[in-house]
Amino acid sequence: QVRLVESGGGLVQAGGSLRLSCAASGRTFSLYTMGWFRQAPGREREFVAASIYSSGSSVYADSVKGRFTISRDNAKNTVSLQMNLLKPEDTAVYYCAAARGAYSVYERSFDNWGQGTQVTVSS
Numbered sequence: 001q002v003r004l005v006e007s008g009g010g011l012v013q014a015g016g017s018l019r020l021s022c023a024a025s026g027r028t029f030s031l032y033t034m035g036w037f038r039q040a041p042g043r044e045r046e047f048v049a050a051s052i053y054s055s056g057s058s059v060y061a062d063s064v065k066g067r068f069t070i071s072r073d074n075a076k077n078t079v080s081l082q083m084n085l086l087k088p089e090d091t092a093v094y095y096c097a098a099a100r101g102a103y104s105v106y107e108r109s110f111d112n113w114g115q116g117t118q119v120t121v122s123s
Contacts, residue, residue, distance in 0.1 A: 002026045002112050004096045009117030012086055016121070020081040022096030022114060033102040034072055034079040035110055038092035038119075045095070050105040051079060059105050064090075086121045094119050 003025040012018050020036070035050035049070040050059045058070050067086075072079040079096065094117050097110035 002029070002032065002098050004098060004112055004114035006094065006096045006114045006117040009094060009119045011120045011122065014086060014088055014121055014123050016086050017082070017084045018086065018119060020083065020094055020096075020117060020119070022079045022081075024077045024079070024096075024098060026077070028100070029077040030074040032098040032100050032112075033105070033109075034070075035097045035099070035105060036070060036079075036081045037095045037097055037107060037110075038090075039095070039116075040089075040092040043092075045107065047105055047107065048094070049081060052103060052105075053101065054103070083119070086119075088121045088123045090119060091121050092119060093117065 005023050008020040033053045036048040039045040051070050051072045069082040096114040098112040099110040102109045
């Protein structure tokens with residue numbers, strides 16, 4: 001188990017940028033696939049991006065490709081989500097999640113979750 005703490009959310013105008021960060025506890029961070037999910041009001045939580053632990057490769061939802069970038073620093077136990085060209089439809093609570101040894105980015109694979117951070121994009 002790892003404890004995850006997100007930061008960096010806030011209010012931004014459409015077209016702007018925000019950077020979310022997630023700090024993880026523990027000594028085996030490099031063994032976890034790290035993901036970002038989001039949940040908008042009245043909608044189900046959805047996948048945004050993930051960094052696969054073994055290869056370091058990144059996976060993105062189609063809705064954020066080309067605008068969002070996930071990165072991780074295994075030495076610092078952190079994963080970040082750089083969000084550019086933000087749209088009002090990106091407004092949601094963003095969650096950091098971790099899955100040990102996982103190759104899948106399905107939500108059910110992730111068993112460690114942060115408390116979430118609010119991102120609001122105004123039009």
